[in-house]
C-alpha cells in the first residue's frame with residue numbers, strides 16, 4: 001500500500017512530540033515531512049533561559065538531533081518556511097519555492113513574541129527572547145554593553161533578567177502591575193520573590209507603563225508615562241506571546257486567538273490539525289509544554305486511528321527556573337469571597353504556602369521557598385481533593401523528611417511530560433535502566449524543564465539500592481559514551497599510557513575535542529605521575545604556554561610571590577623587565593601579586609629568564625595563589641603566623657596539577673582579611689589552633705567554604721591539606737572546582753573519609769609522589785630549545801617585493 | 803587577478819611541531835599553520851570569525867581546531883565553522899616539496 005503523506009509545519013516542541021507519538025503508535029502508515037523556519041533540529045526552547053544563564057550550551061539543549069530524523073525516515077526541511085496552504089488541492093508552498101502535497105497536515109507553528117507597539121521599538125538593541133538567534137544576540141550585546149532593561153515581570157522576563165545578570169549586565173525589570181508574576185502568584189508570594197531577586201541584583205520598576213523607547217539609531221533608554229526615564233543599552237521585550245496563526249487565517253481555517261480545534265485537535269478544515277501554542281481549545285491557548293504534550297499525544301493517536309477520549313483541557317502549574325529561587329503555583333492563585341484558604345507564612349525560614357479551596361475542593365496552590373510539595377498539590381487540584389482528604393493527608397504526614405519512596409505510584413514526578421512515579425519505576429525495573437539519562441530517553445521524565453532530575457535520581461536510588469551510583473554523570477563529552485569514572489577505571493585496569501591509546505582502546509567516536517583531550521591528559525597524569533609524559537598538544541593554550549592569553553593574542557606574566565610577600569629586589573627586576581620589554585600594563589592582581597600584561601609571545605622566555613622568579617601559575621589548573629593577611633607579627637588581632645603558614649603551603653603545593661584551579665588563603669583571625677571563607681582551602685587561625693575550611697568559591701557560583709577540621713599543630717594541618725587535595729585530585733571530574741565537588745560529595749562524607757588515619761597517610765604518599773616530579777615550567781621552557789622553537793617562535797616572512 | 807599564485811617558503815616539515823599550530827606572518831597576511839596528526843600541513847587565516855581569536859594557539863584534533871578564546875570549532879580543511887556556530891575562515895593551499903613547506907598566496 002502506498003504510504004500517505006503527513007506534513008508537519010513547525011519543527012518545534014509540540015509538533016515533534018506529536019511525530020514521536022505517531023512513530024511510537026504506528027510508524028509505517030505515513031511518509032513524514034517536516035518544515036521548520038529555524039535552521040536547527042528540534043531543541044528544548046524551555047532551556048534557552050539556562051543557556052542565557054550560562055548553565056547549558058546550545059549543544060546541550062537539542063532534543064532530536066539530525067540523526068533522529070534520518071533514522072526515522074523523516075524528511076526535514078530546516079530553515080524553510082511554509083508560506084501558503086491550498087486546502088482544496090491539499091498542497092502547500094514554501095519560501096524556497098517548494099510545492100508539497102499532503103494527505104494529513106499538522107500546523108504547529110507555535111507563537112511569536114508579543115512586541116508592544118511603542119514608538120522606537122524598531123531601534124537597534126530591542127529584542128525578544130524566543131529562540132536560539134535571540135539568545136545569541138543577547139549574549140553578543142552583553143559583551144559590548146552594560147545596562148539592560150527587561151519589559152515584563154512574568155516568568156519569561158524574570159528568567160531573561162537572571163540570564164542578563166549572569167552575563168554581567170546591570171538589569172532593570174519594568175513591570176506594569178504592582179507586583180511581579182501576577183498571573184502565577186498572589187501578591188504575598190510576588191513580593192517575597194521580588195525581595196529574593198533584588199538580593200540577586202535585579203532592580204524593579206513596578207506600576208510603570210512604557211511609552212517610548214528612546215535613542216537615535218540605537219536604544220538609549222525607556223520613557224514611562226509618569227515622566228520618568230531609565231537608561232538602557234539593551235531592551236528585552238518579554239510581555240507575552242501571541243499565537244502564530246497568520247498562515248492558518250490566510251488559508252481560511254477558522255481562527256479566534258488561536259487556531260480553533262476540537263477535542264481531537266482537528267481544525268474545521270478536513271485533514272488539517274493544529275497542536276501547541278498556536279491552537280485554541282475550548283477557549284484556552286496554552287503557553288507551557290505540559291498541556292501541549294498532552295495535546296500531541298492525543299493527536300498522535302487520532303492520526304494513527306487509535307481510539308482516544310480526546311483532550312479535555314489542562315490544569316496549569318508553573319515553576320520559575322532561576323537558581324536559588326523556589327516558586328510554584330497551580331490552578332487558582334487568588335482566593336475569592338467564598339474560598340477557604342489554608343496558609344503558612346514563615347518569614348524566618350522564607351517559606352510561604354497557600355492552598356485554596358472552593359466548595360470544599362482544592363482549586364489552587366501557591367508555594368514560595370519550599371516547593372517540593374508542588375506536584376502533590378497539582379495532583380490534588382486535578383483530582384479535586386476535598387478539605388477532609390487534605391487535612392487527613394497532612395495529619396498522617398510524619399515529621400520525617402519527605403522522600404519519594406513514600407509517594408504513591410500515581411504521583412506525578414515530571415509535570416512537563418506527565419510521567420508518574422509508577423511509570424518510571426516500572427521502566428527502571430523492566431528495562432534495566434541505571435542512569436537519569438536513560439530514564440529520560442525511555443520515559444521522557446526530566447526531558448523538558450529538568451526540574452525533576454533530582455526526584456528521578458532518588459527513584460533510581462530507591463529502586464536499584466546500593467548498585468545505583470548517584471554521582472554517575474553523563475559521558476565526559478560527545479566523543480564517547482563513557483563517564484569520567486568509567487574512563488578512569490579503564491585507564492587503570494588496562495594500564496593505558498597516552499591519550500591516543502585511550503581513545504583507540506575505549507572506542508572514541510572522534511579524534512577527541514577540546515573537552516576530552518585536556519581531561520584525559522589530566523587523568524593519565526593523575527593516575528601515573530611518575531611515568532606519564534604530559535601531552536602539551538592536549539593542553540589548553542594557557543597551560544601549554546604557561547602564560548595567560550589575552551584577547552589580542554598577547555600574553556601575561558605573573559611571577560610567584562609566596563604568600564603575597566615580595567622584596568625590593570624582586571620589584572626592581574619586575575620594573576626593569578617591564579621597561580625593557582615595554583609591557584603594556586602592570587597590575588596588582590586579586591591574588592596578591594603582580595601581573596605584566598600585553599607581552600608578545602616571543603618575549604615570554606626572555607622575560608622569564610631575566611625575572612628569574614618561579615612561575616605564579618596564574619594560568620594553571622593547579623595551585624594558584626595562597627593569599628595571606630599580615631597575621632600575628634604585626635596585627636593587633638593576630639593569633640597565628642599566617643604569612644609563614646601561607647608561604648609554607650605555597651612552596652609545598654606549587655606546580656601540582658589539579659582537576660581545576662585551587663586557591664588558598666590563610667587568615668590569622670576570624671576577621672578573615674585574606675578571605676579564607678571563599679577559597680578552595682581557607683585557613684583561619686584562632687587562639688591556639690587552625691581551622692580548615694574547604695569548598696569555598698568566590699567566582700561565578702559564590703559559595704561559602706565549610707569547616708572540615710580544626711588542628712592544634714601546623715604539621716597536622718598541612719598533612720590534612722595534602723590528603724584533601726589528593727582526594728579531590730583522584731575523585732573530581734576534570735574542570736570541577738572543589739566547591740562543586742564538595743557540594744556533590746557532601747562535607748560529611750569528605751570528613752568521614754579523611755577521619756581515617758590510614759587513608760590520610762595513603763593520600764599523602766600519593767600526593768608526595770605527584771609533587772616529586774614538579775618542575776618550574778618557565779625554567780624548563782627557557783632551557784629546552786625544542787620547546788622554544790615549537791611554542792614560542794613566531795615565523796615572520798617579509799612581504800615579497802618584486 | 804589571473805591565476806598566478808606565488809609560493810612562499812615557510813619552513814621545514816620535519817621541524818614543524820606535531821598536532822599543533824604555529825602563527826606565520828607573511829607581510830600583512832596572518833596564517834595559522836597546522837601539522838595534523840596525519841602529518842598533513844594545513845594553512846588557514848589566523849583570525850577566528852567570532853572575535854578574532856588566534857587560531858594557531860587552539861587545540862587541534864583530527865581535522866579541527868578549537869579557538870582558544872571561546873571554543874568555536876573550525877574545520878581546517880575547508881575553513882568552515884562547525885555547528886551550532888556559523889561562519890568560515892579563509893584556507894590557503896600548501897605544498898610540500900623535498901621537506902620544504904610552501905604556502906600558495908594570491909599575488
Ligand code: SRM
Nearest residue numbers: 548550556589590591592593618624697698699700701737
Ligand atoms: C589576573 C586576575 C584578575 C586581576 O587582575 O586581579 C584574573 C584574571 C583572569 N581570571 Fe580570575 N583572575 C584573578 C583572580 C580571580 C579571583 C580572586 C582570587 O583569586 O582571590 C577569582 C574569584 C575567586 C575564585 O576563583 O574562587 C577569579 C575567578 C575567575 C573565574 C571563575 C572561577 C569559578 O570557579 O567560577 C574564571 C573562569 C574560569 O576559571 O573558568 C577566571 C578566569 C580568569 C582568566 C584567566 C580568564 C581566562 O580564562 O583567560 C583571566 C585572565 C585575564 C587575562 O587576560 O590575563 N577567574 N579570578 C586575578 C589573578 C589572581 C592571581 O594572582 O593569580
Ligand SMILES: Cc1cc2nc3c(=O)[nH]c(=O)nc-3n(C[C@H](O)[C@H](O)[C@H](O)COP(=O)(O)OP(=O)(O)OC[C@H]3O[C@@H](n4cnc5c(N)ncnc54)[C@H](O)[C@@H]3O)c2cc1C
Nearest residue numbers: 010012013014036037045081082109110276277287288289
Ligand atoms: C525562554 C523560554 C522559557 C520557557 N520556559 C518554559 C518552562 O519553564 N516551562 C514550560 O512548560 N514552558 C516554557 N516555555 C514555553 C515553551 O517553550 C513553549 O510552550 C513550547 O516551546 C511551545 O511549543 P510549540 O511547538 O507550540 O512551539 P515552538 O516550540 O515555538 O515551535 C514552533 C516552530 O514552528 C516554526 N514555524 C512557525 N511558522 C512556520 C512556518 N510557516 N513554516 C515553518 N515553520 C514555522 C517556528 O520557527 C518554531 O520553530 C518557555 C519558552 C521560552 C521562550
Ligand code: SF4
Nearest residue numbers: 168548589590699700
Ligand atoms: S579578569 Fe576575571 S573578572 Fe575580569 S574580565 Fe577577565 S575573567 Fe572576568
Ligand code: FES
Nearest residue numbers: 850852853855869
Ligand atoms: S574568538 Fe574564536 S571563539 Fe570567540
